[in-house]
Amino acid sequence: MQATVTAQHSAVSADDDRALAAVFSAYTVSATCWLLFATAVGLLLAFKFGAPDFWAAKYLTFGRLRPIHTNDTFYGWASIGLVGLAYYVAARSCGTKLYSIKLAWIGLALFNLAAIAGTIALELGYNWGDLEYREWPWPIRLVFLAALLVTGWNLIGTVARRTTEDIYLSNWYTVCGVLWTCVIAIVATLPWYQHGLGQVAISGFYMHNAVGMWFTPLALGVFYYAIPKILSRPIYSYALGVFAFWTNLLFYPLLGGHHFLFSPLPWWLQTTAIVFSVAMLVPVWGGSANYLLTMRGRYRDMTHSYPLMFILVAVIGYLFGSTQGTVEAFRSMQAIWHLTNFTVGHSHLTMYGFVTFAVWGGIYALLPLATHKSPGRLGIALHFWMALVGSFIYVIALSIGGTIQGLDWLHQRPFIQSVTDMAPYWVWRGAGGLLMFLSHIVFAWNVWRMTSGQTGNAGSPILARTEGAAA
């Protein structure tokens, strides 16, 4: 019954492999374009905190660019990157070819259409209100839903024709992640129960479910496939992975209300959110332990495998970011941190330190296997260290600054003091952000080498089995 990651290629032809590699490459290239665009916008936004009159014209005003930054990192970069990985993982772990190459291309077109149309709409000032991560006008969000449906259908079709009896755990996370997100997209769009405070309840639900039931399961799906693949050893505990899957499903959807603590939302809704924010420690610590124990005894190998380094950072980002989220959810902590820049630090620790590093780790580990082309070691090292140091500076600066901001309010200083006190931390955030952006340019270069460069220009990212490793 023990599922193995080693795929059986008997039913898969060389043509199928080439088609899968083309799909995986196209999703990765497309996601990379969105990463460059969205983080260039992010860098401009960071600069505006120090120079608010810089490029303050209508189409470049802060309030229009901010949702472009968040939506395009979410639905352009992370979503497209993760779906590309999910296709590759599904086909390989099921030992089969993709259910439909055509549907994969249609999905890619729809994801891009949604992100392009969404960006233009926000630029022109057409939005659905400043409703975080669902600012796109509803017709555009329906295009995104269509992309999800196509993706879900294609993944299910692929898993259905697997050659193994068991469904590998990665596919639990990715297939269900897509299905849950279809529900999220529908619930967030239907208008009938979204008046006034009713819409606030949906906003709280949406803000966290779009993250925790979409990016989290897809990124965890990458972990479950890529870590055993790189190390050539099975996951530490399959049962723990299954346990984390179901507890994640039961606890995560209930914690969205913690975005509106002390708001006029019903007290029970807020308290439920706090309780389940604590309960989330179970799947988070269980899952993280599972990944770290899979790597046990092999940490020395990290120095030979940057893909594994990216994934290790992502696992730690998942562990720290999610645990921090639990701590933030307590009323006593929210009284200081809520509404401050600390929250922005938290969202970057999770969406960047966890999700983005997971996508990178997955791409560096798996794309060379698909295309037989590798990035140079210098390029991947440069990317890793700039992104790591940059995000470290970014998160630390906003965590300290946000705490000071919250304490200024707590001590009832004139409001403007909380603005002036942030100034140095905004500068540091910009410095961290600049490093992060530069690392993305290097990443783009690496992607180019993995997709359009020379064949077989470097070794495989897969580490050889070492003695004592479990079979």
Place this chain on the structure above:
Amino acid sequence: MKKLLQIAGGALLVYIVIVMGIAVIPAIDLSKTPPGPGVKPLTALQAEGSVVYAANGCAYCHTQQVRPLAEDKVFGRPSAPGDFSYQTPELLGSERTGPDLSNIGNSKPSDVWQYIHLFDPRAVVPESVMPNFKFLFHVVATVPPGETAVPVPAAFAPKQGKVIPTQQAKALVAYLLSLKQTPIPGYTMNGGMGGMTSAAPATVPAPTAAAGGGYSYDAGKGQSLFMANCSACHQATGEGIPGAFPPLKGNAAVDADDPTLHIHTVLHGAHGVTIGGVAYSSVMPPFADQLSDADIANIVNYERSSWGNHAKPATAAAVAAVRAKGP
């Protein structure tokens, strides 16, 4: 296939049940929240303004939710469910890089201030990091009939021509000025300080008698209260904005030995006054409900002893006496 159906179908079903319970059903219920006392739907112009507000992402830096925490009382009373009955899309916000705006129509009721601040925030709040919204204004050589030029301070005004608001700016300011918390009977105004201290005892000494005696004036507190409540219009220099907000430096009411008019103005606000021969159309908000007698005495004394003013100090008892007389 059976296994796939069990996992995917089961997980989907469980999720739908949870989502109905935690989001959709509560939202159906909450959507029917009746409006609080005095909460009215937006007028056509205000509604147009709220679209401008959302389109330009104001809610990413400004919340519209006052929490039941001491630190939030500067923004008004805690928000109540009935405050949001007509607010769709909701604009509660998730970050407070700038101040909360739930009650901005009460705390900054002057449209002139709002226009100057939108045109260039740093013209009235030097430390502000808010972007300017000059794209919501026109610069014209001559002001067309029916329009009023915005009195932008010279250092921030265009070199040539007059600044007039576009329709979008007018709608936005109409919306901002509509953001006023309505009192809720039995729901304490945040902190309830006004109510606590305004019941002046019968034995309040006359202001003149008290002024001669000892009084405690906390200069640091006075300055910080002034910066939080007054400097947006009157400026840290006490010089105001020419043509828009009157100066306190050398102001006859502020520099007079009898503090009654000065205290009265802080307590009850003012509009349409002429000071130093200049008529000001701007509205000054009342502070009687937000600040205690001691706080108002501190503010007044800071103003009476700064920027070259040398008036006799006022006491909290004097503030209580003026408060007791009513507006």
